[in-house]
Amino acid sequence: MSGVTLRNVKKNFGSVEVIRDVDITIEEGEFCVFVGPSGCGKSTLLRMIAGLEETTSGTIEIGGRIVNDLNPSQRGTAMVFQTYALYPHMTVERNMGFGLLMNGVSKSLVKEKVAKAARILQIEKLLDRKPKQLSGGQRQRVAIGRAIVRDPEVFLFDEPLSNLDAELRVATRLEIAKLHSQLRGATMVYVTHDQVEAMTLADKIVVLRDGRVEQVGAPMDLYNNPANVFVAGFIGSPKMNFVDVNHGQLPDGRVLRLDGPNAASVATIGFRSDSLKPADQGNGMISAKVSVVERLGDAEYVHFQTPWEQELVARFPPEAEVGLDATFEFELSGKIHFFDANGRALANVMLASGAVAKPV
Amino acid sequence: MAVNHEVAASVKLTRTDRLAARIWKSRLDYAFLIPGLLVFGAFIFWPMIASFYYSALNWTGFGENAEFVGLANYRELLQDEFFYAAFRRSFAFMLATVPLQMILGLILAIVLNNKLLRLSTLFRAMIFLPVVSPVAVIAIVMVLMLSPFNGPINGFLLDAHLVDRAVDFLGSPQIALWTLAGIFVWKWTGITLIYWLAALQTVPAELYEAAKLDDVKTRQVIWHIVLPMIAPFAVVIGLISAIAALNVFPLIQATTQGGPFFSTEVMEVYIFRTAFAPASGQFPRLGYASAAGVLFGLSIMVLTIFQAIAVRRTRRKEAEDV
Numbered sequence: 001m002s003g004v005t006l007r008n009v010k011k012n013f014g015s016v017e018v019i020r021d022v023d024i025t026i027e028e029g030e031f032c033v034f035v036g037p038s039g040c041g042k043s044t045l046l047r048m049i050a051g052l053e054e055t056t057s058g059t060i061e062i063g064g065r066i067v068n069d070l071n072p073s074q075r076g077t078a079m080v081f082q083t084y085a086l087y088p089h090m091t092v093e094r095n096m097g098f099g100l101l102m103n104g105v106s107k108s109l110v111k112e113k114v115a116k117a118a119r120i121l122q123i124e125k126l127l128d129r130k131p132k133q134l135s136g137g138q139r140q141r142v143a144i145g146r147a148i149v150r151d152p153e154v155f156l157f158d159e160p161l162s163n164l165d166a167e168l169r170v171a172t173r174l175e176i177a178k179l180h181s182q183l184r185g186a187t188m189v190y191v192t193h194d195q196v197e198a199m200t201l202a203d204k205i206v207v208l209r210d211g212r213v214e215q216v217g218a219p220m221d222l223y224n225n226p227a228n229v230f231v232a233g234f235i236g237s238p239k240m241n242f243v244d245v246n247h248g249q250l251p252d253g254r255v256l257r258l259d260g261p262n263a264a265s266v267a268t269i270g271f272r273s274d275s276l277k278p279a280d281q282g283n284g285m286i287s288a289k290v291s292v293v294e295r296l297g298d299a300e301y302v303h304f305q306t307p308w309e310q311e312l313v314a315r316f317p318p319e320a321e322v323g324l325d326a327t328f329e330f331e332l333s334g335k336i337h338f339f340d341a342n343g344r345a346l347a348n349v350m351l352a353s354g355a356v357a358k359p360v
Numbered sequence: 361m362a363v364n365h366e367v368a369a370s371v372k373l374t375r376t377d378r379l380a381a382r383i384w385k386s387r388l389d390y391a392f393l394i395p396g397l398l399v400f401g402a403f404i405f406w407p408m409i410a411s412f413y414y415s416a417l418n419w420t421g422f423g424e425n426a427e428f429v430g431l432a433n434y435r436e437l438l439q440d441e442f443f444y445a446a447f448r449r450s451f452a453f454m455l456a457t458v459p460l461q462m463i464l465g466l467i468l469a470i471v472l473n474n475k476l477l478r479l480s481t482l483f484r485a486m487i488f489l490p491v492v493s494p495v496a497v498i499a500i501v502m503v504l505m506l507s508p509f510n511g512p513i514n515g516f517l518l519d520a521h522l523v524d525r526a527v528d529f530l531g532s533p534q535i536a537l538w539t540l541a542g543i544f545v546w547k548w549t550g551i552t553l554i555y556w557l558a559a560l561q562t563v564p565a566e567l568y569e570a571a572k573l574d575d576v577k578t579r580q581v582i583w584h585i586v587l588p589m590i591a592p593f594a595v596v597i598g599l600i601s602a603i604a605a606l607n608v609f610p611l612i613q614a615t616t617q618g619g620p621f622f623s624t625e626v627m628e629v630y631i632f633r634t635a636f637a638p639a640s641g642q643f644p645r646l647g648y649a650s651a652a653g654v655l656f657g658l659s660i661m662v663l664t665i666f667q668a669i670a671v672r673r674t675r676r677k678e679a680e681d682v
Contacts, residue, residue, distance in 0.1 A: 052569050073575030085566035089588045099574025102584070150574070 002063035002076065002153035002187055003028045004049060009058035011044055011211075018044050020211040022058070026187060026204065031180050033190045035198040035234070036208035042191045043158055045208070049189060050079050050156050063153055078147035079156040082163060084139045086131040086146075092118075093127040096146045110149075117148040120182060121175075137168045144179070155183075157190040161197065169197075177201055195235050199223070207231050224335065229343035232270050238301055240270045240337070241312045243286070251308035256285055257352040262338070266349055270337035273301060276314035276330045284329025288312055293322055304328065408657075414650035421635065421646030433651035443652060445622065446630035449537060450656070453626055454605040456541045457548075461601055462594070464545065465552030470582060472553070473560045484553070491550035499614030502543050506530055530616055533623035540624055544611060552601060559593035560586070592674040599667035606660060627656045 004026040011019035019041045026032040034042040047053040049060055051072035059066050067075045086095050094101075096117060097110040118124045121141045131139055140160060147155055160176070161169045177200070180188055192198055198205050199219045207214040207222065207230070215227040219235075226232035232240045245266060248256045258266055279285070288304035291311070300316040314330065316322055338349040383390065415433055419426035437443050468487060472480045490498060505513050508526040517523045529539040563586055571581045609628035612618060618625035618633060625633070635649030 050573060052572070071575070072569075072573045077573070079570070079573050081566045081570065083564065083566050085564065085570040087567060087570075087585055098584070099571075099576060102574065102576045102580045146570075146574075 002185075003030070004032075004154055004187060004189065005059075005061040006045075006049075007059045007061070009045070009048065009060060010056045011041070011048060011053065012056045018211050019048070019056075022208075022211070022213055024206055024213065024216065026189060028063075028187055029185045030203045031177075031188045031190065031201055032204045032206060033192060033198040033202035034206045034208055035192055035195055036214075037234070038193055039210075040208040041211040042193075042208050046079075046156050046158055046189060046191045049075075049154070050077050051075050052079075076153040077156050078150040078152035078154075079158065080140075080143045080147050080160045082159040084131070084143040084163075086139060086142055088131050090130070091127065092123065092129055092131070092134070092142050092145075095131070095142055096149050099146070099150060113149045113151075114145070117145040120148060120179070121145050136164050137172055140164065140172060141175075144176075148183070153187060155186055155188040157188065159191055159193070161192070161194075173197055173200060196237060199235065205235070207234060225345070226270075226337065227345050229268060229270065229339050232337055232339070232345070236272060238273050238313045238315075240272050241276070242268050242270050243306075243310065243312075244268055250286065251310075252287075252306070254285065258338075258349055259352045260349040262340075262346040262349050265340045265346060266338045267341040268339040268343070269332075270339065271332050272335070273313045273315040275332050275334040275336060276312065277333050279329045279331040281329055284331055286312070286330045286332070287327060288330065289327045290322055290324050293324065411650040411653050411657075414647050415654050417647035417650075418645075419647040420643050422644075426647070429647070433648045434655070436648065437651055437655065442622065442625070442630060446625050446627045447656070447659075449625065450606055450627040453537060453541055453544075453608065454602050456538065457544050457605045458598060458601045460541075461545045461549050461552045461605075462598060464549050465597075466556050468549070468553050469556030469560055470586065473557060484557075487553055488550040490547040493547075495547070495610040496614050498543070498547055499611060503530065503615055506539065531620055533621045536616055536620060537624045540608070540612060540615065543615075544605070544608060547611075548601075548604065551604075552597060555593070555597045555600070556590070559590040559597070562593075563589050595670040596667070596674055599663065599670060603660060603663060603667070627652070631656070 004024075006022055006024045009019055009022045010017065022045065024032075034045060036042050044053055048055050049062070051067065051070065055068050060068055062075055062077065087098065090098060093111075093114055096114045100110045100113065101107070114127070115124070118127060121144060123138065123141050123145060126134060126138055126142070131142070134142065140163075143160070157176070161172055164172060176190075180186070180201075190197075190201060202219055204216065205219055205222050206216050209230055215222060215231045217225075222231060222235045226235060226240075229242065233242070243250060245256060245268070247264065248258045248266070250256065256269070276286075286306065288306045290302055291305045292303040294301040294303070295318070297318060299318055300320050300322060302314050302316050302320075302322045304312045304314065306312060314328075332351060336351050338346040340346055416428060416430055417426045418429045418432070471477065472484055472487075474480065477483075505511050506529040508514055508528040508531065511526075513529075514523075514526040518526065527535070530536050567585055568581065571585060576584075606627070608626060609632065612624055612626060612629050613632070616624045618629040631649045631652050634644070634652065635646050636644055638644055
């Protein structure tokens, strides 16, 4: 009974609307990630759940209770801040137990709870240190420990990894995933601008843009069936390729044969880097010239420029040894996404096989 | 050995060359410094040096009848009970005003640092207004306000039956100095407030939010989080205020001129009196006043050294805390 439900939630800062009519349901025990570019309102939304920002209209329910008018401390949430927000003059132990101690919980019980959290996070040896004597990753653990000690129904994470270096970020990401399975039943809401974090951690992703929900779904749902161009471009790395078409015609005059009832509305087609397959000269749907090659070891991401000067990226096997300035012909295979002129995904469209006609 | 000398000489030469070259390279910067240096030299540095010299003279400050007397002025000062009394008053004034000003400033700063408090900018401006008002204006207004004859403060105290008869705040030797201390605190609390507000900015907003989520009460937040975090600044603010509190000449000169019966004659007023405005029938004694000034200056310098040490410690502690 400790899911989080947002209904018609709005937030204005003065005359600026930062959250516009958001509806989200987070089930109990779910790991939900709010993701979106900076300024999309994801942190504000999290802070509204925490009670650190007032809700202009709409209701926020936690565990079936409407919490709009409750103090942050009464909402059953605990928050992990991007900057950790540790008290610099207190030891790790006191940092973690401070809230409980101030609320009259007995010293022995606090000690016990802190010790338990420290065990889960493997920071038992750090309990006597002060934050300044800890590394970024350790501080992050202490911040999480402070949340665990409160025994909350809902954990709120506000970009907790963005102050860590790349390697530590990956490691801590794993830790947080483990923590979620360890604390069975704890609902977690996690804010990030990094779609990789969202994909790897989430049971459910909420993609936000300009204070609106663009799409809600499981990671692979969003990856495979993005609802619009924005989500398609935001989820997945490298970014999805988009090509504008007009009745199937590409900017260079080649025509793709599209089938299905919505074929006429297609304004943009999207395809991921692994959907671009080299084809024999003259048989391809798209031709493009190599501009940059990124070698990652297990794959090569080759960036191309089309004749109409659009960037595309294709995934090649590591031994491909693609040379700069080489021209390739590609056919499209696998999952192809179709969008209308408003950027909305279109169902019931297919690329007909052998689907290319020569320029007229 | 000779070679070594040569090497040393050449190293020295290149060093000097390099310094000269660097000065020449930044000649424009130095040129801009010259006016400031001239003013500083003429009005601060030169008088400081000169007062050491004057303190060894028996001189009225006028004419060429100066007589070199060595340390005679100092010997006489150490026998002068007016000197001791003034010295004591200066430090008593400081001890009375600094803690008051700091505690008052801190309380106001904590209240006004609350972003949710409406009109906090207005309150800040109001409290800061006395700081920017000229001392002379404040002195005149206060003399009128505190007047035992028709001053509104006495009017209020009498009407409220808090006193039986008008209190001569600035005219009675028992309380004049403390009245001045009150005026001083009222005038300068605004600046202490600004110092404290600056110190409070070092407490990140997330800490208040974290405490809020932890259901920590405001009073606990102040006591357990805010005060320990800004405590290092107290030393610096205290010492700045202490030195400022020894610098009260304009206020006293504009109100009591050291009276009644020398009861508000702090060190600066004593120096001024002996140097320029002795009682009728006495000659001004610039040399003697200079000696008093030197002694007082040295005692302030000791305070300043403490301040420098404290500032350095605070900085180091801050650096460690990051």
